Amino acid sequence: xxxxxxxxxxxxxxxxxxxxxxxxxxxxxxxxxxxxxxxxxxxxxxxxxxxxxxxxxxxxxxxxxxxxxxxxxxxxxxxxxxxxxxxxxxxxxxxxxxxxxxxxxxxxxxxxxxxxxxxxxxxxxxxxxxxxxxxxxxxxxxxxxxxxxxxxxxxxxxxxxxxxxxxxxxxxxxxxxxxxxxxxxxxxxxxxxxxxxxxxxxxxxxxxxxxxxxxxxxxxxxxxxxxxxxxxxxxxxxxxxxxxxxxxxxxxxxxxxxxxxxxxxxxxxxxxxxxxxxxxxxxxxxxxxxxxxxxxxxxxxxxxxxxxxxxxxxxxxxxxxxxxxxxxxxxxxxxxxxxxxxxxxxxxxxxxxxxxxxxxxxxxxxxxxxxxxxxxxxxxxxxxxxxxxxxxxxxxxxxxxxxxxxxxxxxxxxxxxxxxxxxxxxxxxxxxxxxxxxxxxxxxxxxxxxxxxxxxxxxxxxxxxxxxxxxxxxxxxxxxxxxxxxxxxxxxxxxxxxxxxxxxxxxxxxxxxxxxxxxxxxxxxxxxxxxxxxxxxxxxxxxxxxxxxxxxxxxxxxxxxxxxxxxxxxxxxxxxxxxxxx
Ligand code: ASP
Numbered sequence: 001x002x003x004x005x006x007x008x009x010x011x012x013x014x015x016x017x018x019x020x021x022x023x024x025x026x027x028x029x030x031x032x033x034x035x036x037x038x039x040x041x042x043x044x045x046x047x048x049x050x051x052x053x054x055x056x057x058x059x060x061x062x063x064x065x066x067x068x069x070x071x072x073x074x075x076x077x078x079x080x081x082x083x084x085x086x087x088x089x090x091x092x093x094x095x096x097x098x099x100x101x102x103x104x105x106x107x108x109x110x111x112x113x114x115x116x117x118x119x120x121x122x123x124x125x126x127x128x129x130x131x132x133x134x135x136x137x138x139x140x141x142x143x144x145x146x147x148x149x150x151x152x153x154x155x156x157x158x159x160x161x162x163x164x165x166x167x168x169x170x171x172x173x174x175x176x177x178x179x180x181x182x183x184x185x186x187x188x189x190x191x192x193x194x195x196x197x198x199x200x201x202x203x204x205x206x207x208x209x210x211x212x213x214x215x216x217x218x219x220x221x222x223x224x225x226x227x228x229x230x231x232x233x234x235x236x237x238x239x240x241x242x243x244x245x246x247x248x249x250x251x252x253x254x255x256x257x258x259x260x261x262x263x264x265x266x267x268x269x270x271x272x273x274x275x276x277x278x279x280x281x282x283x284x285x286x287x288x289x290x291x292x293x294x295x296x297x298x299x300x301x302x303x304x305x306x307x308x309x310x311x312x313x314x315x316x317x318x319x320x321x322x323x324x325x326x327x328x329x330x331x332x333x334x335x336x337x338x339x340x341x342x343x344x345x346x347x348x349x350x351x352x353x354x355x356x357x358x359x360x361x362x363x364x365x366x367x368x369x370x371x372x373x374x375x376x377x378x379x380x381x382x383x384x385x386x387x388x389x390x391x392x393x394x395x396x397x398x399x400x401x402x403x404x405x406x407x408x409x410x411x412x413x414x415x416x417x418x419x420x421x422x423x424x425x426x427x428x429x430x431x432x433x434x435x436x437x438x439x440x441x442x443x444x445x446x447x448x449x450x451x452x453x454x455x456x457x458x459x460x461x462x463x464x465x466x467x468x469x470x471x472x473x474x475x476x477x478x479x480x481x482x483x484x485x486x487x488x489x490x491x492x493x494x495x496x497x498x499x500x501x502x503x504x505x506x507x508x509x510x511x512x513x514x515x516x517x518x519x520x521x522x523x524x525x526x527x528x529x530x531x532x533x534x535x536x537x538x539x540x541x542x543x544x545x546x547x548x549x550x551x552x553x554x555x556x557x558x559x560x561x562x563x564x565x566x567x568x569x570x571x572x573x574x575x576x577x578x579x580x581x582x
Contacts, residue, residue: 002073002103008044010078012092019095020075021046022103024133025066026113035063036094039072040113042138047081047094048074055098062100069106069113069130075099126560128551140548144536146262148215151235151532154257158250160213160237165200167217171510172198173446176220179230187577193219196529198446199514201238202486205525206517213237215532227544229533230557237483238527244469244485247526248272248425251473251481254530255423262539265421272425275467283403285429288477289422291415293319293406295399296380298390307367309348315398318350318390320382321409325353327387332363338408339391339401346401352376352388362388407477416476418541424474428452431459431468432499440501445470447496448514449484450526456492463499473530480535483528490518 003022010019023041035050050063066072076097085091110126111119113133124131131137152162168191171178178192194200196218204212214236221230235254239247252270259265271289278287281294298316310316327335332351339346352362352373360373368376380388389405391398410416431451432441441463443449451459455466470484487493493515497507508515536548546552553559573579 006043007039007041007046008089010046010090010093010095012080014078015080015093017078018075019078020073020099021048021095022071022073024106024113025068025070025072027068028063028066030064035060037063037066039074040133044089046090047085048076048097049079049094050097054096059097059100062102063097066102067106067108069109069133070102071104071106073101073103122554122560125552125554128561132550137547140536140540140542141550143262143540144548147258147532147536147539150258150261151215151254153261154254155213155235155237158211158253160211161209162214163204163209163212164214165194165197165204165216167193169194169200172196173443173448173511174198174218174220175442175446176222179219179221182576182578184575195220196234197236198448199511201236201527202448202514202522202525203517205238205240206520206522208240208523210240211238212527224555224557226555227546229545229549229553231553232545233532235481235530235532235535236527237529238525240523240525242524242526244427244471244526247483247485247528248471251528251530252423252425255473255475255480258535258539259421267421267423270423270425272427274427275429278426279399283399283401283406285426286472286474286477286479287424287426288407288410288416289424289474290417290420290476291410293321293409293415295319295402295406298376298379301372301375301379302368302390305367305372307364309350310392313392313394313398315395316390316392317398317402318376318380318388319402319406319409320354320377320380321387321389322383322413323385324387324409324413325355325385327351327353335389335405339405344401344404345397346391347393350390350392352390354382354384354386354388356384358384421475421538426472426474427470428467429470429472430464431455431466431470432463434464441499443496443500444468445482445484447500447511448486448493450487450492451496459495459499469526471528473528475538478534478538479531480538481528481530483526485524485526488518488522488524490515493518 004020007021007023021039023039026038026040026045029036033052037048038045039048050060052060074097076095078093079096081092081094109130110123111117113130115135117134168181171192172195174195176195178195181191181193183189183191197214197216201212216234216236217231218234219231222228256267259267275285278285283295295317298318302310302316304311336349338344339349350363352360354360354377360370362368362373376388382388391402429444431444431449433444435442445468450469452467452469458466468484472482473480487496533545533548537545540548551559551561
């Protein structure tokens with residue numbers, strides 16, 4: 001090897017050893033008689049020192065010619081450092097260099113390769129290979145690596161078999177658009193890239209694989225929202241001969257194991273909550289349960305008093321924000337502006353200040369007496385000093401706006417502790433959702449999800465009330481994984497396709513292979529998939545999944561480093577039998 005040690009390895013015990021290191025020049029400090037160089041590699045930084053009075057002319061000359069990011073090999077003696085640096089692991093030693101060789105020079109990098117860099121996002125993405133030389137980025141990839149290894153270790157210990165499934169397939173049922181790949185050999189025909197290996201993992205259950213997993217890339221051609229990637233990684237799993245309970249326990253086990261092994265964090269009780277409960281009390285299906293401030297519905301006590309806004313609303317509901325009764329006009333205006341933002345969409349905000357002295361002051365004093373307002377504070381379990389914030393309107397919209405307001409207040413009041421992880425199962429989702437545009441039901445999860453057995457009879461008569469045997473794992477308000485017990489019976493599957501508005505021919509064309517397989521002894525089965533990039537971001541304490549992907553795409557789905565997507569040559573198009581619209 002070209003080196004005896006790496007740049008993060010040498011300690012005070014190594015003093016007097018002869019060593020050879022390789023790495024990149026991070027910094028050169030030339031103080032006349034002495035030159036210091038910070039040499040960096042994946043493992044750390046080691047200080048090299050050149051003393052003009054001791055080293056050969058040639059060595060000094062090479063040292064003086066070095067620029068940032070030159071790749072060098074240098075040999076010398078480990079010395080105890082006079083001024084120690086306790087910020088780095090090698091800070092008590094330095095290398096007195098007697099031999100140096102430039103292995104490769106470097107152009108001046110477009111941004112500083114240090115923990116704090118002057119490079120903007122786009123520039124760092126363009127030169128992502130340089131960005132990855134920076135310690136924080138490398139540490140993120142290291143975290144991802146540890147998560148990958150521990151995931152495999154746990155699932156292997158539970159007898160899951162890792163099986164790879166193809167990327168060139170046909171449409172899968174996750175509800176997004178497919179990326180398509182034209183076939184040269186079969187002109188006019190196209191593969192689709194998998195949105196997930198859903199159908200294959202179910203086929204593997206028919207094959208008797210019993211416990212399958214794959215850490216797998218999935219592709220979804222969705223409109224890009226912040227922090228979405230067109231390709232992302234899932235921990236994809238499926239099990240046979242199990243109940244929902246077995247799945248919840250097995251994968252609660254995986255998450256506990258990862259927190260323990262990777263963060264040395266012991267996850268407490270994993271709570272369970274129905275979808276209906278989550279929607280009613282948190283306003284969304286991925287509640288952050290690190291704090292309360294639950295939504296309280298107020299229709300029965302606020303309506304019929306002459307305040308039209310409330311009287312006409314499908315839902316009036318509020319939250320009681322602890323200790324904020326002394327909010328100023330300005331603060332309240334800012335909250336009103338917040339809920340009126342188009343992304344949140346509320347028309348206005350009603351407040352009630354429950355003052356410390358027990359008096360009440362509200363923005364709707366004209367319509368409600370103090371006794372009436374007292375009923376509100378009672379129903380909301382408010383204490384003196386609390387501020388009630390109330391929204392009204394259509395049910396879903398009001399819930400979702402209140403949910404945003406609740407999260408904002410949780411953040412403002414520092415109730416969302418970054419070092420605490422609350423793991424939650426959300427259960428019993430609706431099986432179907434009505435789509436106003438297409439006037440059809442869509443599967444809320446995907447069409448292979450089993451209805452709850454007790455609801456099967458209502459599938460055709462009253463589809464909207466049917467619950468799914470589906471579950472999501474939510475951590476600190478982030479949806480980390482989701483799955484379901486599957487339909488394994490051909491006639492129920494056919495019924496489901498009917499409810500979803502597929503003709504028999506359409507269903508057969510798209511998913512006939514699966515329904516045929518179900519005729520050859522499909523075992524009862526179910527599974528789950530975790531968003532691996534998001535799980536890494538959660539473990540790393542970052543909001544952005546991009547930070548945990550080696551070569552991510554930007555917000556418009558571009559890889560600015562390799563400049564993709566890009567056009568292809570006319571010859572390529574010809575071979576594929578494709579002509580482009582002018
Ligand atoms: N294939 C599903 C998804 O990607 C997960 C599952 O049902 O196992 O969301």
